[in-house]
Amino acid sequence: MLEVERLSVHYARHVALRDVALQVRRGELVVMLGANGAGKSSLLKAIGGMVAPQPGARVRLGTHDLARMPAHRVVEAGLALVPEGRGLFGDLTVRENLRLGALPQRARKGESATFEQVLRLFPRLAERLSQPVRTMSGGEQQMVAIGRALMSAPDILLLDEPSLGLAPKTTKELFAALARVRELGIGILLVEQNAALSLAIADRGLLIENGRITGGGSARELRQDPAVRRAYLGAAH
Structure with a gap:
């Protein structure tokens, strides 16, 4: 289980996160909802070892203390981050x-089995293994990014805005795949602009405002909460 306590992040004088606490269990999908600038991406980067938290932060995954651990060691401990922008190598093949x-x-031990598992999750990639990633659509590139993270055999997967810029049909395909990833026993912490789709597949949701966790509950409770509906789901929902 991923456990975060007292996590604060400062950029010079700007306070991005204040005393954030959360948990994500294996096989659980938790979505983080908040406005632009609320601190969502900073949270994922701090958990993933890309941004140093303030002293006193506690970030644990099982027996591993991730706070201030370099990103490559965080991955080795069982946590993988798919950042906004994907971070793929465009000239390399799928x-x-x-x-x-x-x-x-x-x-490494289970690499071949994991590779086959990724191709079952994203059948389109199986047809494009020799294709340079830069020539693929945004949705296909996102599948590669998630697949690459899964190849590290994570216990917890962090996803930052995976549907950004994608067509509605592709977004639905992607979220269906994430639901299947959760069924594999991998915990997912999802930062996502599409609140309706993310709450439809999530177990729980957390609300973040101005760098603080301000609320949360089961996905069902949040879908029915009038304030959440007004802020994130719109009148149509």
Whole structure:
């Protein structure tokens, strides 16, 4: 289980996060909802070792203390981050990008089985293994990015705005795949602009405002909450 306590992040004088606490269990999908600038991306980067938290933060995954651990060691401990923008190697093929995800020692023993699992999750990638990633659509690139993260054999997967810029049909396909990832026993912390779709597949949701967790509950409770409906779901929902 991922456990976060007293997590604060400062950028010079700007306070991005204040005393954030949360938990994500294996096989659980938790969505983080908040406006632009609320601190969602900073939270994922701090958990993933890309941004240093303030002293006193506690970030644990099982027996591993992730606070101030470099990003490559965080991955080795069992946590993978798919950042906004994906971070893929555009000139490399789908196969090469996926194989790069299996560099951690924890991933090597089961690399072949994980590779086949990724292709079952994203059948379209199986048809494009030799294609340079830069020539693919945004949705296909996002599948590669998630697949590469899964190749590291994570216990917890962090996703930052995976549907950003994608067509509605592709977004639905992607979220269906995330639901299947959860069924594999992998915990997911999802930052996502599409509140309706994310709450439809999530177990729980958290609300973040101005760098603080201000509320949360089961996905069903949040879908029915009038304030959440007004802020994130719109009149149509």
